[in-house]
Amino acid sequence: MEFTRLVGTRRSIRWFKSWEPVARESIQRILEHTRWTTCPGNLQPWRAIVVYRDELSEEDRDLLLKADNWQGAHVQAPVWIYWYADIEAARPEAFVRNTHDLLDVGAIPAAYGWARDTIKAAIQEGVETPEGMASIQEILHNMPPEVSAMMAYSETVGACAVSTLAAFNEGLGTCLHTIARPSFQDKVKQVLGVPERFIPVWNQLVGVPAESMAAGGQRPRQPFEETFFWGRYGQPMERDDKVVEQLTIDGLLQAPAPLPQRWEELRFLTRMYGYPED
Ligand SMILES: Cc1cc2nc3c(=O)[nH]c(=O)nc-3n(C[C@H](O)[C@H](O)[C@H](O)COP(=O)(O)O)c2cc1C
Structure with a gap:
């Protein structure tokens, strides 16, 4: 997909076709892209463990799901990429x-x-x-180790941002979750064989979306002028309408959520997966 449309089309996908496999090659392609993320001093402190849900023992699978509070998207996604930051790589x-x-x-x-x-x-x-x-x-x-930790963590977040775009570029759905609630972090590290010094960053869920790729439309964003400033803070950078018009044609700016059919789509998905309807 062309870059501008790719950025405008990415959504956090929260409904996956649980039964549809994801090719190992697709995951490799996602990670091959992520490898090229920029970072200070070319430190590359990110480490990722790719987990195919159906290759796990029932016990490990349930522990990893419990660690994320059995979030629906996590249960359904067939691939979980656990992103950690290696503090040693940022010394x-x-x-x-x-x-x-x-x-x-x-x-x-x-x-x-x-x-x-x-x-x-x-x-x-x-x-x-x-x-x-x-x-x-x-x-x-x-440099104290806390600063290395902060650097390793923030650079890994940057890698995750690239990785979400790369997953969409593969035609797959993706969403970032926390790896685990704090009381489960050590247990998750054990299951994944991750060294103690690694800092948990995000878990990237990957799968074929069960919701439409539009996923109900573009999610709310802060107004441009309240986010970006010209010269000094408080002086909004004004948007040029012609640029906005062209970016709409190019697919960066799309219909805002919720699209008219969104509630029906959610009702259908809720019923299909057997979640309680209100
Ligand atoms: C680091 C990170 C962690 C997130 N954790 C969760 C999560 O645990 N559960 C969830 O449903 N969504 C999670 N999200 C998705 C955000 O809520 C989502 O990005 C936000 O709704 C904006 O929507 P968009 O990504 O579709 O533009 C997370 C997103 C990021 C970037």
Whole structure:
């Protein structure tokens, strides 16, 4: 799908065809896309464990579902991708290694002051970086583990955002959930064989949507002018109507939820899966 329409068409899908398999190749393609997410220092702290629901023992499956409070979408989705952040991958030493690799491939320019020794001195000894280069000494020298944790976590969230778009690009439905309520996090780590230091980020449910791809229309968003500002906070960036018109034609801006048929669609899905009707 063309990028603009893809972004406008993605919805959090909460009804899946529980019985319809998802090809392993599709999941690989999603993850191959996610691998290219940007992040500081090329740290790539995300780790994902792909779980096919029907390959789990009944005991593990029920534990993972219970950890997410048996949310309907989780029960129905045949594939669960558990996203974790590895704090070790966001330690200053990793930044040194990975930025050296970036230098070696000509990604960060020596012309701006980037050099192997300069990176090391900034991170290991807190030496001020030359003008033109990032002030990495202020963030990375003596960086406490809590900051690495925050960095690993936030960068993994970025990867999840790419991964949701990649799933839609595969023609699949997807929704992010929390991995588990706090009291279940350790048990889930055990089932998945995840090291203790990993920080739970999101569980990405993937499957063939049982609701229409429009899923009732585009979900509410804050007004553009209350979200984006020009020059300084409080001065709204005004929208150009012509841009809005073109983006509507291109499929970014679509009919807002709820579409007229949405309630009937929800009634049907509720009945089909045997959930209580109000
Ligand atoms: C990180 C994250 C966690 C979420 N967790 C849940 C969840 O546990 N249950 C749920 O029904 N939806 C969950 N959602 C979906 C959001 O509620 C959804 O993104 C929101 O309704 C906006 O709709 P849209 O994604 O269709 O545009 C989550 C979304 C994100 C990004």
